[in-house]
Amino acid sequence: MSDNQELDVILLRSFLAVSETLHFTSAAQMRGVTQSTISQHINRLEQAVGASLLHRTTKQVELTPQGMQMVSFAQNIIHAQGMAMDYFRSGTLRVELRLGIAEDMVVSRFPEMLKRFRRLYPHVEVRLTVGLSRELYNLLDAGALDLICTKRKEGDERGIPLWRERLQWLGGGNFDTLVEGAVPLVLFSGNSITRVAAIAAMNKVGRAWRASFMSSNLGALVAAVRSGYGVFAQSGLLVSQEIVPVPASADLPPLPDVDFVMVGATEQLEGASRDLADLIIENIEGLAPPGSRIIAGTSPCGSEARKVTAI
Incomplete structure (x- = not known):
């Protein structure tokens, strides 16, 4: 050429x-x-x-x-x-919204909701960043993002709560390796919320474990679990035909609850961030996984939370 x-x-x-x-x-x-x-x-x-x-x-x-x-x-x-x-x-002034969402939320109905947002607000250009929770918080604090939707970082009380769910042990369907010996864990290589939760749960009950696969990419972890490398602690958003909850017979230790939240660059959301937040809350039951408890728009203690059932 x-x-x-x-x-x-x-x-x-x-x-x-x-x-x-x-x-x-x-x-x-x-x-x-x-x-x-x-x-x-x-x-x-x-x-x-x-x-x-x-x-x-x-x-x-x-x-x-x-x-x-x-x-x-x-x-x-x-x-x-x-x-x-x-x-x-x-002839309309374009508005940019720099949005960050957690990797596991990509497999939910979040992309469909974003498509609807673009139809409702065609003048808003959404610049999307997908990453781990800690990465999104860092970008938000550095002024590189306007709004993030992710898991709540420990000790950080900012943001609007969306839903609360119990992390689950998930695997690829073959759980024979969990019966004896150290439990093979598929882990994020960084200091992620789910990595910390999985290791802490194992250590708390004295259960032997080993890191069978590590990566900084959720897609790689999912592929490893599908291939039988081990199990991981993740949100119910990842449950599918190939990624299923580990049965109770495996006797894995209980995992903690996590909150999914929206956090803005400013305490009070304004403009496009506020418009998107309103749409997310309006469609929250379609975004949260079955078994989670909706806490968007409820009291801080979640006393009015409602449970999402499987459809």
Whole structure:
């Protein structure tokens, strides 16, 4: 690709239509043009980047490795163009909300709720950061985030309580390794809330344990548990067909309760942070896992909390 070449968005849209349908005729119908026009667009795009993006035979169309990469580039370019056009067409002042959420909340209905928030408040640009609780608190205190939704940090009473739940021992379904010997624990490598809780629970009852797998990434821990490396102490948000509660017969020690909270950069939430907080509280029963106790909008002691039941 020469320095003076540019990627035409029209060509990229035709390419994405082909990548989605893997059929030139279907792509032409999707784009409202002729099949020959689609072919011309693909040829011009391949010439522009200097690479073959599609492998074409008489029977099928396949993406080449370069074509697979181009799909991501094309989507990002078109998305960026759309954002730019929306910004200047709206005539509305854009507002940025820097939001941080805990990794385990990503597997809840939180993404659906954020999608609804963007529909209700199109002028608010949500910049999302996903991480461990301690990382989110550090970013908030450093002024890099406006609002975080995460587990309450020990000794930190800030924020609006959302729900309280008992941490659970979860595993991949094969619990034979828990019968004898040291319990294999899958742990965060950092000083996380769940790591501290798991180790403290084991030590409190004198139960032998060993760190069978450690990572700073929740996705890696989930993969390790699915693969049978051991068990971990986590929120009920992670329960699925592949990640299930450890049976009582394993006789693992009880784990503590944790509170999920919203904490803002200022004591009183304002503007977009307040709007998002209101929407979260409105939809809290759809976000909290079964068995948890909703404490959003209740007294500090949670005496009016209500339990979430499985649907």
